[in-house]
Amino acid sequence: MRFDVDTYREIADSLVRNKSRSLLTGFGVFWGIFMLLFLIGGGQGLRQLITSNFEGFATNTAVVVPMATTKAWKGMKEGRSWDMTYTDIERFRRMIPELETVTPLLSRWGQEAVNGSNTVEANVKGVYADYSKIEEPRMKYGRYINDSDVAQERKVCVIGKRIYTSLFPGGGDPCGSMIKVGPVYYQVVGVDFSAGNMNINGSADEAVVVPLPLVQKIYHFGNDIGLLCVTGKPGIKMSTLEDRMRQIMAREHNFDPSDKNAMLIINTEQMFAIVDNLFTGLNFLIWLVGLGTILAGIIGVSNIMMVTVKERTTEIGIRRAIGATPRDILSQIILESISLTMVAGSFGIVFAVQLLRLLEKIVNARPDAVPVDFQIGFWTAIAAVALLTLLGVVAGLAPAYRAMAIKPVDAMRDE
């Protein structure tokens, strides 16, 4: 290949000579690369948007909920309800060492929270300090409930975003203020802005989180611990522990271990698996559609190059007669094909990047949005350019071989 300014001028000339043809052919490639990149970026953004719903939620978490039995067992009728007790916490910790956190959650719905003249309906949640391992709080102000709060049964609370905006419409740090929730006054020690949409017993937005013993006493829960939330140690799959949890509880609370409805185990792992599968499928579609569109564009380029070669038989013959080697002709045609795909494809990349930027702006402009990243990565763009070059060569190959087969004699015959 000769590296000469004229080589490139000639390519530019021959592409510009058939303006509308080059434009229409290039559009196929443009649209293909645009589709692929836009779909990749869009898919990635969508995934982030959806997984942001699980934000702050440990990925291998399960929630154990006692329900009414549905099978008769040891002389007891079905439909009997049962509660988990404080000893069950220790029982789980001892008997299932694979569990990292075992923590109860007591809640009471529909409590009125009051600060001066502002009121809002709140959901009181009683937790131990390690509950933060289950639903990770994102503290806007202050701190979360800690061990001393629980031990000393301090009347302190952490409020969710909606509670905060309703009770403190003026904004600012509310820590230290007293609010009344239900019958009791609590001191606000923190504001939790966690944005996840996956919650246990009501959204974190509308929750007033207080030390668990307070809830137990104020609302007369007695020995009942409500729900039990557990997380596995790293690498442990919750689904492998489900059966053992069921066995232990069945023995303790006298229900049929095969009665799956008596004890509900909500396992986040399954939800993540569903989302994962969804996106695996979506990604497959994205690549199928994107690559398919590019392929159609490339076939268009190849076709047009074929026509061009046919049209230029005489010219190529003349070139051959005055000393162009077959290689010269080959590289000329392939370079033309690469140039066409590269120029059109580059516009596609730029257009996709701009549109994704716009989309990102619009999506992230939603109030209280978790920032989502729609933009394709730098290396994705580089890979796209490499792909274009490769496709340019592939598109030029067949026409170039046809051009190479043109004999110089053809220049004189074609009159």
Next chain:
Amino acid sequence: MLIELKDVNKTYYGAQPLHVLKGINLSIDKGEFVSIMGASGSGKSTLLNILGILDNYDTGEYYIDGRLIKGLSEKQAADYRNHLIGFIFQSFNLIGFKTAVENVELPLFYQGVSRAKRHTLAMEYLDRLGLAGWAGHYPNEMSGGQKQRVAIARALITNPKIILADEPTGALDSKTSEEVMQLLGELNREEGVTIIVVTHESGVANCTDKIVHIKDGIIGRIEDNREHRASMFGTDTIMK
């Protein structure tokens, strides 16, 4: 001898095999101005293609300056065409989207000569053929005679050993035909360029110094025509 053909045979294998050249023996010396004359179908175009290394022959031997031209690879053939032979075609065969000077430059481009150098050289040759003012013009803006002169400049620029002209006046009127032939004659006399013209016009052949008659694939008479009296049509002008 610059060109030597020894018993060259060529057959086209189609539905009916066609024996086009039947043992051609021909020698052309350096600095000669020769025409190969024959009717259409006489095999003169085939002979020209073989002389120009545009086509292969079946048996025999063809030497240019002592080099055997046989069974060359495409690359080698292209290289020989580029360095040894300059072509002038009936239909000029200039590239339409290139200017005159770009057309003249093209053989040097394939030799890998630098841009600046080939441009200067091309301008020099155009100037010699009186076309310096037309360098930036496209072929369709020029007359037939001008186009053929651009083609001649393109043939000369590599300083080839042989100029092969295939019906160089075929698309020109009689006046320009005469001018082109005179130009070729001058190039031959003043610069010693070896020129072979293939034609069926006796008037054109009459402008050359030696006329080789070819008929039915065999070389017939070889006339010495230094007096330029071979054709009654060619004495004053080229009859069209």
